[in-house]
Amino acid sequence: MKAKLLTKTILYALLAVFMIWTVGPYLWTIISSISLPIELTAKPPHWIPRQPTLENYKKLLQLVGEYRVATATRSSLRQNLLYSFFISCVTTALCILFGSLSAYSFSRHPFRGSSFLFFLIFGSQLLPFIVLAIPLYITLARLRLLDKLGTLIFLYISFTLPFVIWLMKNYFEMIPKDIEDAAMIDGCTPIRALVRVVLPVCAPGLVATGIFSFLGAWNEFFLALIFMSRTQTITLSVATLVFGWTHRSDLPLVATGAVIASLPPVLLALLFQKFIIRGLMQGAVKG
């Protein structure tokens, strides 16, 4: 009995270490964001702020920064936040629309060569981004499509769709075919059967897919840096980093930037954790 208690204590201790490692850095960033600069420059820093403050948030959201990415531009973080929000929402909506149609076709109405096509689409996920970025940059520069919101949205869709199609196909295949067969016997066209019967049953899958797309677009940095850096329409990812570098001596302000950029995805993830964990885990088991 004693040995068992000992193992249990050790296990809990290890788990505690693992969780501190997982949550600690983010927690410290949140603490930094509500601290005054002197609390962080103290040696050692005040691990718990003596005078917690929301001043940094106010300051950051009102800040209109001038910064250089490729050329000097002026922009406010609030504006960047709106851009990112808009881009992520449109990307998510279109990915779900195109993705569910394709996945439905792949899973329910296969044709000759469709499994090969699916394999091709799925395989494109393993392509290195940089291979595509160079030719895309040249083509888009020739077409004068650089620094346009729409361009970035289409790029995000193309890079997210393969994953979305794969995920939705998995969800569709878990649904018994009888439900839609019944609907079609009742006179539904296949599209109506998809919209009225299949999609509602797949709602948890749709939520998970939507969040994955939103997070992907919101968190993306590389393409946003290359394709959107010459105008004011930079996304929050790029803006956060540039703000972070420009104000690097103001530790709490930099931390606040990181919190603002990460709060939407983190909150979404925590709020819909059930769907996301199920989505991720389903992927793991299916391989």
Add this chain to the structure above:
Amino acid sequence: MRSISELWNRPRSPLFSLTLILPSLLIILALIVYPLVFSLVISFGKVGANFRNYQFVGFANYLAVLLNREIWHALLLTLEWILGVTVILMFVGMAGALLLNTGLRGQSIFRTLLLIPWAVPPVANGIIWLSILNKNYGALNGLLYQIGIIRDYSIGWLETPTLAMASVIVAQVWKWSPFITLMILASLQSIPEELYESAKIDGAGFIRRFAYLTLPLLMPTLLLLTLLNLVWALNAFDLIYALTQGGPGNATKVIAYYIWKQTFSAAADFGGGAALSYIILLISIGITFFYARVSRAKRVEY
């Protein structure tokens, strides 16, 4: 007209299936397949500053890449980076999954908290670690000072070449280990309990159960995760850009960062960048094929 509408409404007609795929297919063709082909063309040529003049140069770009010592240095660093990240990630991820699978209390809360690093944008990840690893005010030096390991804030985690690579690896592991843990946890929980019961009856201890039962059954998942990590690490750009910008010196200038620098920032050498990125593509394909072979050989059933 009538026949088309009939064809459309008849399930299982190729026209119907293709129409559903069409939007996705067009986007993927235009933004993935076309660039892939175009990149090959660029890699055999020189592109003018206005992106219009194209001059075929044969294998010159590839030759220049292979003869460039800086690139070989970057490739070696990349090897160090992807192996370091992947090995440590798999160990940390596995440890976390095993801990969460022991039936301790609060499992679901811990599982939820794992989503935090996973959801944090790579850029925010960079900033988080930038402030933790800051030499003069960072939390890590602060912690070491607090518990008395260092007498003064003396360790430049990102300023010392040998430490910088380790620091970037730690930051990458922090963001991705929860994902690995969740994936492995899912596989662990799909192993039927009876297998463990009968192994226990046969007198197999924890270590033997792990080595002869858990590990082989997890193998497909572990191999897939290893593949994904290798490819992702090969492409890693955001974190390096945010944390070290390839520095100090060239200490963390991995290949993805090197290509970006050469192509988009410093030299505007599109032909060379395309050639190098094609070499990276071939490496990724090589890793994938290796994975496909190993994973076919390693499948087990009980």
